[in-house]
Amino acid sequence: MNxxxxxxxxxxxxxxxxxxxxxxxxxxxxxxLAFNVMGGGTFLxxxxxxxxxxxPDPVPQALVLTGIVVAVSATALAxxxxxxxxxxxxxxxxPEDQS
Amino acid sequence: MxxxxxxxxxxxxxxxxxxxxxxxxxxxxxxxTVSLPALVREAMPASGVSHDITAVLLNFRSxxxxxxxxxxxxxxxxxxxxxxxxxxxxPASQPYLILDTFVxxxxxxxxxxxxxxxxxxxxxxxxxxQAGSVLAGxxxxxxxxxxxxxSVDDRLASRVVVVFGLSVFLLVAAGTLLAGQPLxxxxxxxAGALILMIEAALxxxxxxxxxxxxxxxxxxxxxxxxxxxxxx
Amino acid sequence: MDGEANGMTISLAFDWVLxxxxxxTAAGALFSKTLFRGVVLFVVFGLLMALAWVRLxxxxxxLAEAAIGAGLxxxxxxxxxxxxxxxxxxxxxxxxxxxxxxx
Numbered sequence: 001m002n003x004x005x006x007x008x009x010x011x012x013x014x015x016x017x018x019x020x021x022x023x024x025x026x027x028x029x030x031x032x033l034a035f036n037v038m039g040g041g042t043f044l045x046x047x048x049x050x051x052x053x054x055x056p057d058p059v060p061q062a063l064v065l066t067g068i069v070v071a072v073s074a075t076a077l078a079x080x081x082x083x084x085x086x087x088x089x090x091x092x093x094x095p096e097d098q099s
Numbered sequence: 100m101x102x103x104x105x106x107x108x109x110x111x112x113x114x115x116x117x118x119x120x121x122x123x124x125x126x127x128x129x130x131x132t133v134s135l136p137a138l139v140r141e142a143m144p145a146s147g148v149s150h151d152i153t154a155v156l157l158n159f160r161s162x163x164x165x166x167x168x169x170x171x172x173x174x175x176x177x178x179x180x181x182x183x184x185x186x187x188x189x190p191a192s193q194p195y196l197i198l199d200t201f202v203x204x205x206x207x208x209x210x211x212x213x214x215x216x217x218x219x220x221x222x223x224x225x226x227x228x229q230a231g232s233v234l235a236g237x238x239x240x241x242x243x244x245x246x247x248x249x250s251v252d253d254r255l256a257s258r259v260v261v262v263f264g265l266s267v268f269l270l271v272a273a274g275t276l277l278a279g280q281p282l283x284x285x286x287x288x289x290a291g292a293l294i295l296m297i298e299a300a301l302x303x304x305x306x307x308x309x310x311x312x313x314x315x316x317x318x319x320x321x322x323x324x325x326x327x328x329x330x331x
Numbered sequence: 332m333d334g335e336a337n338g339m340t341i342s343l344a345f346d347w348v349l350x351x352x353x354x355x356t357a358a359g360a361l362f363s364k365t366l367f368r369g370v371v372l373f374v375v376f377g378l379l380m381a382l383a384w385v386r387l388x389x390x391x392x393x394l395a396e397a398a399i400g401a402g403l404x405x406x407x408x409x410x411x412x413x414x415x416x417x418x419x420x421x422x423x424x425x426x427x428x429x430x431x432x433x434x
Binding site: 024083 | 106134135170
């Protein structure tokens with residue numbers, strides 16, 4: 001197994017684990033963390049699988065670079081929405097998740 | 100309680116299934132017939148830069164980057180729309196000798212690092228994204244340590260900086276179209292200069308957008324407070 | 332030739348260790364008891380991702396991940412839990428002071 005493929009498999013494990021956390025947590029900030037870890041796993045799969053022992057590949061790397069910047073802005077935006085929601089409802093979970 | 104158990108069971112089954120499917124998919128994937136790195140290497144002389152990732156980001160697939168800065172702009176607009184109005188200025192914190200000295204010493208250094216990263220982008224790892232996020236980090240550091248930073252609000256100057264990167268990019272795109280080229284296909288002789296110009300504009304906008312996303316986060320005033328003004 | 336093969340084995344061993352630590356840190360970030368601990372582990376996860384990008388021969392991604400994943404996201408998340416936490420414990424008006432104190 002080459003290093004690239006190893007990291008692709010690590011990405012798969014991260015994705016599945018974070019998906020479980022995303023589906024089970026009700027705290028919105030925890031969901032945001034899980035969503036970010038899912039993104040990280042996806043990035044690892046993208047780059048690792050495209051390279052797969054054939055040396056660095058600038059195309060997926062550039063795509064992932066774009067992805068990282070979009071991910072951080074989406075995270076920041078989600079935090080703003082979450083804080084607004086918290087200011088209005090005093091809750092860190094969505095209404096349908098409050099049991 | 101039963102709902103909770105059911106939720107965990109469904110989530111467990113779903114994520115394990117997705118994990119196994121992905122794992123298997125990696126194993127059976129076929130070898131690609133086109134080698135992207137070879138294609139990139141072939142086209143490098145015409146790209147205007149000598150670093151392959153910068154060439155992909157700002158020349159071969161520059162519309163990705165164009166859309167990316169548009170996404171950042173959209174995020175900044177939402178942040179501006181949701182921020183607390185009116186903003187009270189942060190109370191001047193009492194001076195902390197070590198913190199203040201450290202921040203004042205390190206900020207110029209961070210600006211220098213960002214400038215280097217921007218300049219390095221055309222020949223080696225670095226570029227607008229890294230430079231922009233380092234600049235944004237420097238601004239966040241200043242804000243967190245209570246030192247004065249211009250805040251990003253609806254004054255004209257900050258609006259201009261937020262849309263600056265996208266505007267420069269769009270102008271270049273329009274220019275290539277007007278010159279009879281395909282969208283964002285730079286003439287090789289100008290490519291290097293155009294890319295550096297776009298990257299400089301992108302750096303500024305990325306830094307300001309990321310900082311504004313941090314700075315404009317609602318302060319969680321109690322729901323009854325007059326901060327509600329912008330509601331309804 | 333033999334030395335090269337040795338180097339390969341060692342770096343692959345490093346990749347294995349990094350992969351396991353990545354998964355463990357992510358698990359800590361996702362399932363930790365307190366949110367603060369989760370966020371701190373998430374920042375650590377970001378730094379380890381930067382290492383992984385280096386190992387994948389992607390220095391650009393390593394730079395971006397180090398600046399963004401570790402620096403900016405950390406500041407954003409910590410700032411957010413600072414606000415959410417001080418509020419959800421005592422959802423009354425006196426938590427204004429908590430905000431002022433934290434800024």
